[in-house]
Amino acid sequence: MRPLSFKRLISLRAFISVAASITLVSTAGAGCSDADGGDPGPGAQDGGGDATAVAYGPLGEVAGLPVDGQLHIDHLAAPVDVVRDKDGRPHIYASSVADAMRVQGYLVAQDRTLQLELVRRNAAGRVAELFGSLDASTIDADIAMRTIGLARVAKAEYDALPPGEDRDMLDAYADGVTQVFQGIRSGKIALPRGVLLVPPEAFTDWTGADSLAVGKLQSYLLSYDATTPIRLSTVLTAAQSKFVAAASNPLFAKRAGFERDFVRFAPSAPAFTTTGYPGAPSALASHARPAAKGANNATNGNTAKNTKNATAAPRAGTEGGARTVTSPLLDAADGYLQAARKVQDAYAPSGFGSNNWAVSAARSTTGHPLIASDPHLALRAPATFWPVSVHVGANAGAAALSFAGVAFPGVPGILLGHNDKVAWGATVAYYQVTDVYSETLSADGRSVSFGAGTVPLQTIDEIIGVGGGSTYTYHVQVVPQHGPLLPNIQNHRVVDPNPATGALSVRWTGLDPTKNFSAVVKLLRASSVDGARAALNDFAVGAQNWMIGDSAGNILWTSHARVPTRDPRAFAWNAATYTGRLPCFVLPGNGGAEWTGNLADDLVPWAKNPPAGYLATANNDPIGDTADNDPSNGKLPDGTPMYLSALYDIGFREARIKSLIESHKGPLSPTDMAAIQADVRSSLGAALTPRILQAIDLAEAERTQPGTHPDLGAIVQDRSYDPALIAAARSILQAWDTEAGYQAASGIDPDTNQPLSDQGATAQAIAARASQATLIFNVWLVRMLERTFGDEFEQLGLNIPFGVMKIKSLLHLFATEPSKLATLDPTTRDSSIWDDMNTAAVESRNERIVRALLDAFAWLTPNAGTDLRKARWGAYHTVQFTSLISLFGSLSIPPSGDTTFPNGFPRSGDLFVVDASDYEREYPIGTPPRFQYTSGPVQRFVADLDPAGIRASNALPGGAVWDTQSPHHRDQAELWRRNQTHPVPYALPDLVANKESRTVVLSP
Template sequence: MTKSQFAKRAGIFTAIALVVALVVTLGVGLYTVRRPLPTTDGSIRLSDFAAPVTITRDERSVPTITAETDADLMRAQGYVHAQDRFFEMDYRRHVTSGRLAELVGDVPEAIQADKVIRTLGWRRVAEQEWKLISQESRDLLTAYADGVNTYLKGREASELGVEYTVLGLSAGTPDIENWDPIDSLAWLKAMAWDLKNNFEDELTRAHLYAALGDLDRVQQLFPDYPIQDNAPIVAGPNAPTAPAVTSPARLSGERDSALGEYRDPTAAAAFASAKAAISAVPQLIGGGEGTGSNSFVISGAHTDTGKPILANDPHLGVSQPSVWHQVGLKCKQLSDSCTFDVSGFSFAGMPGVVIGHNHKIAWGLTNTGADVTDFFLERLSADGTAYQRGADEVPLTTRTEKLAVAGVEEPIELTVRETGHGPIVSDVLGLADVSALPVPAGSPSAGSNGYAVSLAWTALQPGATMDAVFAIDRATSAEEIAAAAAKFEVPAQNIVWASTDGDIGYVMPGKIPVRGTVSDAVVPADGTWPRPGWDAAYDWLDYLSGDQLPRVTNPEEGFVVAANQAIVAPGDRPFLGRDFDYGYRSQQLRGRISEDIAAGTPITTEMAEQYMLDDANPFAEKLLPAILRLDIEDPFIKEAIDELRTWQRDGLKQSADAPGAAYFASVWAHLVSGTFDDDLPDSIAISGGSRWLAVMTELIDDPQSSWWDDRTTINVRETRDEILTRALTNARYELTNVQGKEPGRWSWGDLHQFRPTHSLLGGADIPAPVRWLVNPAPVPASGGSSIVNATGWSPQLDKRGRGDYQVTTAPSMRMVVDLSDLDASSWVNLTGNSGHPASRHYTDQIEPWASGEYFPWPFSADAVAEAATQTLVIEPRE
């Protein structure tokens, strides 16, 4: 539920509009909106603190917290997070605990989200993790929660967020509960859910097979990683050795190896239903194809200072406010009782810094794309109480969840069933198309209702990732960063790092399942397709960890680029998965860095900043030759194609003011529609992700491929050039309708706008006064999908044949760390540090972010003091 469907309740539009109009008329609207703004200057006394704490804020209200103990530091961070972002925190904890309907009321999407999350058991896993993490981490989490609760004490909901005032008109003003340390741990499950990657690919393969009935055609839509063109993160001797894998013996009742017959399911409606259920779960970070991140680290041997430079810009879903909260956590003096000297990007609701640097080490994160999920087909007993394993039936584990709904007296009861692989998700997701996959002959019958589907996911097994967050914040050497990373189990991340001592490196942490080889599998048994749950040969055998995962320190090449591409050559280490980004961004970065190194140009922080803003379109370089050699007579179309030639001469920059960039984007949208719409079900969305670019890169060299043929034209077989011509024509008319008949006046930025919307109150169904309050004005954006400046968009066309080119994913922040002088580092957030619409810091970084600006990042005590515009001192209350 990403767009406030809660407001669809009867009469809510009128009620909110009237109340908003009333409070504005009475002159109290400003008071209502400004009431949640926190006190950020002066001195206050609070009983929970042991010693004075100083919180300075710079001109963008970025706080630096200085304390004498770790406990006070975390208390203060909890206090500051609650000051700036409490509604966001509260919304997140309702989502992660499957209690969204308690907050927003009787909304079907919210109830569906709660059912999915309760089935997966995010909160239950977090409760188990509390027992696994160290006592020190429990103490820090408790201190953080104490700080949040200190801020909440005595404050009404309307003092914590204007959202509560609006919600009160619909679902009733919610009771504000104290923050619990488990609320912070549960956030890690939301991170893992949004970044799980292969989940959607596995589901899509199953649905495509159900629709096409042809394994080869499905595989063509998931091409191999182009290792010959795009280098992996780690190569050669730095790649890990593949573990020896021996599949377990089959359980009694094993079937023969002959292939079963393909069953022709009608699964499109079921798949659409499953997608709707999955989409109901709010994307708190943003995930799926099209998201990603850039990171790189460059040795001091190639920089102007002789020390490393590190950069990172995670590409996540567009949200308001940004997912990140900038903060500095600094001990007045480092000691055994006070161990933090760190600054960077945090999540409101979780203590510590997730990405940033301390006084010795800088680090950045990107998603690995490792395969950490699998669907298992489960053959259930007739009464639905057991599942088959070999020739035996094993009782299902069941539990009953009660879902409370605001404004509804009786809770909804949900029965959750689990197998040894994981929860049965088909009870809440449908997934009939998955259960209709062909299975080897001799497999147990699915019965009239099809197989049930369970989900195995590493995030559903408790771990100690929270220990890793604190350990990384305090790491001071290559050995310590590797040891800390080893605890970071989910979500699986690439970590690039650099030290003030001059070392650089890469380490991949994560809990990665090992799958056995199944020689007679009907579809690949490598984790890319759902697996027969009744056969032990398909079970996960173990998990990779430690030295089995890739890492490199001070590589000979002198730099590392980790931008979601393959971690190692895919064929060499298949146990890491195969659904990686296809490497267009990573190779573009590698090319820029390599060229400057080869030219002997010392790399500066300013150059690193510009690397991340690179908006050249590498895919256009592959597609344009086929377009420009077409013999098109129509002068109206040729006039537009001339803009592509101009754009090519200008370097194929996807800049906001480029007419050729606008036309190429429209051509691309019409090209994928004209190529695939007649072959694929409506429920399969063609995204802007790199996979579809890889598909088209291979297809463009095969002008007679059957994919080009439009099945809706009888007795006509179209070829590549006919579909390209049609796309060029349709795009010309589309842009003429929306931007005028003169191609030279077209603008990519007018089509491709950054429109961050509030997660709950930002949708079109909300009354305009509220939308105006919580949604910032749109700004034109450069970049695009699978471009280093990765402002993703969807190429889907509407019924009128027009595209929606709005930014859907974006660099959620950008940072460049100068290890020679940490005060010379730079950063920028996506929106602003405040979560309060009445604060100027709600939106004060949007325009700079969109225009490619960076801000100074003060770190030393002197630099922090010089940058301070406000100072709040917390004194202990005697």
């Protein structure tokens, strides 16, 4: 249905009054209401029965869209209409962008009050002001965030904005939020029920710089990664110093090459969006940051001390091998890494990812392009995104602006969604834009070595409130040519680095001001995929795979961001010996591994209208650079060496999405696109279950005919080896393939939380049986990872999580001909990794498989019972949208203490499925595993790019309003957990049909 033009809407007797009696309806449902549920905000008119007139906003009088109430907020130039649809989404109709943004700020502050304040404080490192006296770890988290300085950079970005629409949008939005926060401080607006320990005075006025800081927090969460280079360097250093052929301990000696079989760069499923860099003739851009400048010194508005610098050429000889990273150096950074992890886990926990894809008109049943997008972030209450639609008419020379989608609370506009002609989604690109350097300090600890000389450290003073009015001043130390030193946090204070040990510094593209917000604003106005790509050329940090379609029939993928080019010595790597340098490890800080500029816009991977008729991304290697397990040998079209990244997703999701698209019979419908988003085939189960079945068969052969497989002789005699249980598991796992196609089913009724019957041939019975196999497999997998790598990590003295790398290595050990493994044991003719270093026997791969299965039985029996057919995966694989503050359990979905779902909602899926549902993978044998979600889809968006009007559907893991008294607190969660969506009204007639309330917003 074609949407009405804004000019037509204005003509519908806008701004006339008629006699009526109205009842005020809060635009926020029940959000931010007072104890009586009646006050929608400061200055609001009490539109009770005494009201005698209704003022109309830009919509005027529209049949079926009567005015239900009025709301007064300050500083509007003209009335604004807000129509809340039945799913809680506000649709804002305004006569100017500034008015629309002021109302958007006001509404999101009503709907997501505490979320706004918490995300602002996390971005700025100000959480300890509220909770430092209750939880001292918040001080550490604030130190971590002050080190990176998102608020400093955001202030510099805001100050650099010229007068114009971008600044006006930020200021108007900030004013809308501020008016709600002023109402909270004055007592006119109460906090949502269940919010404790947060005083009204905590809600200070909002600023445009606050919004930019919130946006930068999202970029930080999705692109800043100092942890991986440190962890990888730890493993590499430990393995190459202990597991060497010359080791006196024969167990160590035969594991020489461990790092080559463990640290794997190639995807387990080789699935790429395209092949190679775009064949553009563009040359490399030259935008290298001068050594003396950066977002952490005087350029960001802070006063930096010791700003004298000495830029020098790299000293001869500094281009040698990989820098040895010492344990004291790594230990000193551990407190910082844990604190930074605490912040990230609140929004984008380990294992986060995303899917998106586009199909062309020729592959679509509608005859138009289709877009699907489901980003994977933390599943919290409230939901990560807030839904909103905005419609602004053309006036005073300004073009009309209409868009609908989801916004990060705290940032004006939307990030994902569509306008009248273009729709888009995004996934994280995983380009490496963070490098960690090992710095050599001078004897007094005030300078670092660089080239033939030294460069003085700069300092920035950050005053951290720690509750109760006390403060702590933290001196951020900055290496001018790189970035801040990672602080050594001890007892919630920072200890100066030991000059003899050195320090680690970090360089990240987000340390400099960028124009990300301006890029997204331009995207909102794009009228074609080419215009969208041009807009996103200003998007610099937090690289995304933007999947875009337009109503003219085009599809396009772009991953534009500021991607650093590096001195080739930074990726001088020998893939055969695992020696040299790679940016995914810690680099030497004294020169020779520096950034030289940024990859030219046309060379950052992108594609348009491919012959295949579709494009897909799932955090995968976009161009196949890592397919040969060597990320260092990539080349641009002109032959220039180029390093893009070393680590991407394992590849199963991308491979599955492409397979489902390519194998689909006939064109795809929007329903088909949503079905792909809901796919839970376990690619990991399909890859490894045949290995389990084979090992079971060999073990049974050894049990019945001793001596046929002597490597299994001891385990089949083990008292825990129960042939009946083994046979039952084999039958269940075999059927997982033959009748269920490795579907990782829940097996639990989503309404009653009771097990589904496994009797019969119905779809529910098959799902119940598949859930038994899914549970057995995943418990086995957790134990198999520990049985395979636990002993090596123990001997290396490592206690760091490496779940995905362990799974990639496990798959590598299974898939590779043993003679080609670096850890080949000539005696066993298989990898030495299979052998348990803590036993006198020599274990084989099949022994490890069976041992892990017996470990799984040891957990299953007391938890699920001795009858494996009564087990259900969904009883353990659950999701709860937990409150951002654990103290506020009543705000979780389902709430703490829920009688029907005490452990959360049962869910299908396991590791690396399309409908992402990852869990923590690493547990010592004696520790019970937990299979609850760590992250998942924060929207399920599908759009049909119909020229007559874009049609979209979506669902959020939660609702629009974070208040348990609102009908929109968890309404969409009920759709989401059943893999259902709802149509999102955009054209006015559709909105009228789905209207819940209409409020006219006026200035007093």
